[in-house]
Amino acid sequence: MASKRSVREWSVPRSDLEMNKLKLYNSFTKQKEEFVPVSGKRVLWYNCGPTVYDSAHMGHARSYITFDIIRRVLRDYFKYDLFYAMNITDIDDKIIKRARQQFLFAKYCEEHKNVDNSTIKCDILKAIDHYKNKLNAETDEDKKKMMIRLLENVENYGNNIEICSLKKIESVLSEWLDSIEGHDVNDISVFESLPRKHENEFYEDMTALNVLAPDVVTRVSEYVPEIIEYIKKICENGYAYESKGSVYFDTVTFSTNPKHQYAKLVPEAVGDRAALDEGEGVLSVSESKLAEKRHPNDFALWKASKPGEPFWESPWGKGRPGWHIECSVMASAVLGKTLDIHSGGYDLKFPHHDNEIAQAEAYYDTGDDWINYFLHSGHLTISGCKMSKSLKNFITIKEALEKHTSRQLRFAFLLHSWKDTLDYSENSMHDAINYEKFANEFFLAVKDIIRSVETNTFTKWSQLELDLNLKFHDSIAAVDVALCDNIDTRSALDAIKELISSCNIYMKSTSIPNAVLLKNIAGYITNLFEIFGLLENGKNEIGFSSNVESSVNREEVIIPLLDVLCKFREEMRLIGKEFKLNQILDKCDELRDDILPDLGIKIEDKEVCGVMKTVKKLVDREMLLKEKEERMKIEEEKKKAKEKRKLEQLQAQVAKEAQKKINPVDMFRNDSNYSQFDEKGFPIADKEGKPLSKSAIKNLTKLYQQQEKRYKEYLSSLNESNAS
Structure with a gap:
């Protein structure tokens, strides 16, 4: 009887690798923490939006592109169900003051169209005196430098001012006008039109940057009733008090309650007078306002409106919301009493975000956290310098987009850590542009292979394909590790760059590359780039979209024609090389370099395994023309450098010939360095009459003998010329 074998029962396989878990840098703990939403895959996210009193600048782009990238990665890579809310601050001290100033400046220009220039000059002098008083009172060194620049600008234009050029000194003049007439501005439309204008511009800029629209936008002006009710509840809970028509948050009472802690994000900043004043607003900081508070650290929830300021009726009189309260109220209104993520710029940590947290936790008064993860994007500098609207040294998003594309700007952000300072400079943009070009060339090369090789033809894999496929899956794992590690897009892009380099080496190593494998790799990279928001025109099968390839019919018509054209060109080049017909070769190059790029077509002559091949690419016409322009610029610089060298050689030759004609006696x-000479014209004393040293005589003797030789050669050439 056969023995009964022991057969192991099947069991669930165990992976030799642990699944990577997403960790995010949480400003509360100042370290990376595992991301765990309260409700499974549902993520409630509130992002601090702009205060719309001026054009959006690159500092805004830093924040909104950063959180757009993180949002896309959470949604499309980690598959979270996001609900993303953003506010628009359309009631604020800066908005009120800017709106008044623009209104009064426009009114002044209109009223003084036909006024004698002497009157305007008199007003400018008054404006200068007013501005100098502000300058003397300013303590911030950066702001003082900015104000000095503005005053110098007034002095440059002030003596020859005309009504049409007042715009050049608007900042100084409007400050003075606001100081004497601002309290009389009471038309509510003045304070509404400015934020509406800049809000619309902001949306246009975000669309141009390919930033996803929020799921919901909350405006302060639309939530005033909710803000009033919210403040009333905080007062009822004992954490706020009324004083002269304003309501202030009681930081001392809040801090002494064991359930609460004030300034959770930046506790060391408590008492920072400059930061607190900035948070209160330019119209709300004065000794009288400070006297209304029980403690200097207390901050306004509701501000009593003065003449020249918009107002709403409230239990405490006519007033308007403080800055910090708006976010606490609106976030709670649309997201509830617990937020998974709150985000904003690094400079908002204190006092704005710390005050938001205190207000919300005072409102609910449960001792629970209002926010679980606070994300702050890093600062943005311009070529190493601090950028600020208040310092008037910012670059608007529209200005940046005139120089670089939306994709290039996003690449620059992706190539840096989202929480660290990013320097917007020629160097950072150079890296971004090069990465875009590197990736695009890969996509175009793969497309050319796919067109040339049947993708549904499966061939036996060699070791080259096996190695590349292993690299492909190692890269996928590396990207996953990077994205789980605080959305490290820089490391993810490094892994993709290595993968593309491996593909490029592979494509050069085989005469018939595997189109299926390359298509899979290019498709994965395209999908990742789409997750990063790098594909402005929606999903593509492979690579970046272009105007050329937006129509399938266009490609179907062009490619067969291009095949015929390239084959003809290859034959002409072979004939030209064989019979040394340079004109034919020149014409072939002209077709490649000058004619086809103007049609959005790029062809390249590449050697693959010892065989010259023509690679055909349909590329965005503007990109090709820009490359052509840069190439011509480089060639022109080389030409100028060559001409310069030729001229210098000619000048040197002329000088050499002229040198030959000099008699050594003369x-x-x-030379003023010498005062006495012998009968041969050789120096024997310096300019002060002292005899020359032995070393000086030795050096001069060598020069004298060299000139003697040159002069003899010159005389000899003259004799030969005369004899002939």
Whole structure:
């Protein structure tokens, strides 16, 4: 009887690798923490939006592109169900003051169209005196430098001012106008039109940057009733008090309650007078306002409106919301009492975000956290310098987009850590542009292979394909590790760059590359780039979209025609090389370099395994023309450098010929360094009459003998010329 074998029962396989878990840098703990939403895959996210009193600048782009990238990665890579809310601050001290100033400046220009220039000059002098008083009172060194620049600008234009050029000194003049007439501005439309204008511009800029629209936008002006009710509840809970028509948050009472802690994000900043004043607003900081508070750290929830300021009726009188309260109220209104993520710029940590947290936790008064993860994007500098609207040294998003594309700007952000300072400079943009070009060339090369090789033809894999496929899956794992590690897009892009380099080496190593494998790799990279928001025109099968390839019919028509054209060109080049017909070769190059790029077509001559092949690419016409322009610029610089060298050689030759004609007897006589000479014209004393040293005589003797030789050669050439 056969023995009964022991057969192991099947069991669930165990992976030899642990699944990577997403970790995010949480400003509360100042370290990376595992991301765990309260409700499974549902993520409630509130992002601090702009205060719309001016055009959006690159500092805004830093924040909104950063959180757009993180949002896309959470949604499309980690598959979270996001609900993303953003506010628009359309009631604020800066908005009120800017709106008044623009209104009064426009009114002044209109009223003084036909006024004698002497009157305007008199007003400018008054404006200068007013501005100098502000300058003397300013303590911030950066702001003082900015104000000095503005005053110098007034002095440059002030003496020859005309009504049409007042715009050049608007900042100084409007400050003075606001100081004497601002309290009389009471038309509510003045304070509404400015934020509406800049809000619309902001949306246009975000669309141009390919930033996803929020799921919901909350405006302060639309939530005033909710803000009033919210403040009333905080007062009822004992954490706020009314004083002269304003309501202030009681930081001392809040801090002494064991359930609460004030300034959770930046506790060391408590008492920072400059930061607190900035948070209160330019119209709300004065000794009288400070006297209304029980403690200097207390901050306004509701501000009593003065003449020249918009107002709403409230239990405490006519007033308007403080800055910090708006976010606490609106976030709670649309997201509830617990937020998974709150985000904003690094500079908002204190006092704005710390005050938001305190207000919300005072409102609910449960002792629970209002926010679980606070994300702050890093600062943005311009070529190493601090950028600020208040310092008037910012670059608007529209200005940046005139120089670089939306994709290039996003690449620059992706190539840096989202929480660290990013320097917007020629160097950072150079890296971004090069990465875009590197990836695009890969996509175009793969497309050319796919067109040339049947993708549904499966061939036996060699070791080259096996190695590349292993690299492909190692890269996928590396990207996953990077994205789980605080959305590290820089490391993810490094892994993709290595993968593309491996593909490029592979494509050069085989005469018939595997189109299926390359298509899979290019498709994965395209999908990742789409997740990063790098594909402005929606999903593509492979690579970046272009105007050329937006129509399938266009490609179907062009590619067969291009095949015929390239084959003809290859044959002409072979004939030209064989019979050394340079004109034919020149014409072939002209077709490649000048004619086809203007049609959005790029062809390249590449050697693959010892065989020259023509690679055909349909590329965005503007990109090709820009490359052509840069190439011509480089060639022109080379040409100028060559001409310069040729001229310098000619000048050197002329100088050399001129040098030959000098009789050695005369060569030192006009040199002021010497005062006495022998009968041969050789120096024997310096300019002060002292005899020359032995070393000086030795050096001069060598020069004298060299000139003697040159002069003899010159005389000899003259004799030969005369004899002939």
